[in-house]
Amino acid sequence: MSEAVRDALVKLKAQIGVIGLAALTPLLVLAAILQKLFATIFCCQSPKSILGEVAVVTGGGHGLGRAICLELAHKGCNVAVVDINLSGAEATVKQIQDSYQVRAKAYKANVTSYKEIVELNTQVVRDLGPVTVLVNNAGVLLLRKPLNPDPADVQLMMDVNLTSHFWTKAVFLPKMKELRRGFIVTIASLAALFPLAYSSTYASSKSGAMAHMRALRLELALEKQKNIKVTTVFPTFLRTNDEVRELSNNIGVRSFYPLISGEEVAQRVVSGMLRGESEIHLPGLTCILYRLLLVLPADWQDLAVRVLGRRVFNSFREIQS
Numbered sequence: 001m002s003e004a005v006r007d008a009l010v011k012l013k014a015q016i017g018v019i020g021l022a023a024l025t026p027l028l029v030l031a032a033i034l035q036k037l038f039a040t041i042f043c044c045q046s047p048k049s050i051l052g053e054v055a056v057v058t059g060g061g062h063g064l065g066r067a068i069c070l071e072l073a074h075k076g077c078n079v080a081v082v083d084i085n086l087s088g089a090e091a092t093v094k095q096i097q098d099s100y101q102v103r104a105k106a107y108k109a110n111v112t113s114y115k116e117i118v119e120l121n122t123q124v125v126r127d128l129g130p131v132t133v134l135v136n137n138a139g140v141l142l143l144r145k146p147l148n149p150d151p152a153d154v155q156l157m158m159d160v161n162l163t164s165h166f167w168t169k170a171v172f173l174p175k176m177k178e179l180r181r182g183f184i185v186t187i188a189s190l191a192a193l194f195p196l197a198y199s200s201t202y203a204s205s206k207s208g209a210m211a212h213m214r215a216l217r218l219e220l221a222l223e224k225q226k227n228i229k230v231t232t233v234f235p236t237f238l239r240t241n242d243e244v245r246e247l248s249n250n251i252g253v254r255s256f257y258p259l260i261s262g263e264e265v266a267q268r269v270v271s272g273m274l275r276g277e278s279e280i281h282l283p284g285l286t287c288i289l290y291r292l293l294l295v296l297p298a299d300w301q302d303l304a305v306r307v308l309g310r311r312v313f314n315s316f317r318e319i320q321s
């Protein structure tokens with residue numbers, strides 16, 4: 001058989017496979033909805049305990065990271081609060097110690113440095129014990145020149161929001177694999193699913209983080225590490241950060257949806273993590289919107305986002321000009 005005929009047959013097989021999957025999709029969607037309803041009504045996914053475990057939370061010195069540290073401590077978990085800003089991390093530790101009977105310690109580390117993450121692990125293991133909960137929360141959104149960002153800003157956003165997760169994974173995952181348990185939580189953003197105009201670097205870094213975690217879940221499943229859970233979180237604009245709050249006021253985001261508090265996100269993140277949820281969207285409505293938009297052709301999706309976000313994008317341009 002010639003190569004051309006063989007290729008044509010392989011293409012035909014792939015096309016028949018896709019048509020078969022399309023025919024099955026309504027049934028699969030129904031099955032997924034029923035499974036979710038069943039799990040919710042009968043509370044099938046009972047949460048795991050992290051009492052006495054050790055968590056590392058990056059960017060724990062402010063905002064959502066701090067709220068997650070407090071929520072983990074509330075569940076009885078010891079917390080290594082990691083931040084490039086040590087005084088912020090120390091303030092989080094103080095809040096934990098004022099309210100909970102767990103061990104907490106502040107660490108200064110820059111997540112973009114592999115060497116510092118290796119050193120961090122040595123210190124945390126010595127002070128608190130092996131790490132079984134990793135929260136990749138540290139993130140930056142640099143809006144100094146969104147229409148034409150400086151290369152240094154592009155590099156920093158990619159390094160903090162995406163590359164650092166490869167360093168934390170390389171350093172903390174081996175012990176989890178050895179213990180055959182653990183949790184990895186990555187704070188992405190709705191921007192990963194709905195990339196907006198004038199925030200392409202941030203959106204790319206967060207989409208990359210999503211892809212990284214999806215690949216990691218597959219790898220862990222192939223390695224039969226079913227007790228290491230990987231959760232990616234996609235929040236909308238939060239009330240945690242003054243810059244983001246100001247931006248969302250200026251561009252009128254609040255007319256689409258109110259800003260969410262860090263505490264609300266933290267509770268949802270930790271409870272979802274303990275139930276082994278793979279992806280968490282906040283608010284939940286955005287998950288449905290995303291799936292509905294995804295079935296449209298790409299140029300229709302672009303058009304929908306342009307129409308819905310027209311006011312936001314215009315304000316963005318005005319702010320920058």
Ligand SMILES: NC(=O)c1ccc[n+]([C@@H]2O[C@H](COP(=O)([O-])OP(=O)(O)OC[C@H]3O[C@@H](n4cnc5c(N)ncnc54)[C@H](O)[C@@H]3O)[C@@H](O)[C@H]2O)c1
Pocket residue numbers: 058059060061062063064065082083084085088109110111112137138139140141160187188189190234235236237238239240241244
């Ligand atoms: N604020 C929002 O509206 C929003 C929306 C969606 C997703 N997110 C994501 O949630 C996460 C937390 O956001 P936030 O609003 O709480 O941020 P924040 O700016 O309030 O806090 C981030 C913390 O990370 C620390 N940090 C920054 N760079 C670091 C580095 N290189 N090494 C170590 N620590 C570093 C900062 O010092 C700070 O304490 C981020 O990943 C962000 O992208 C935020």
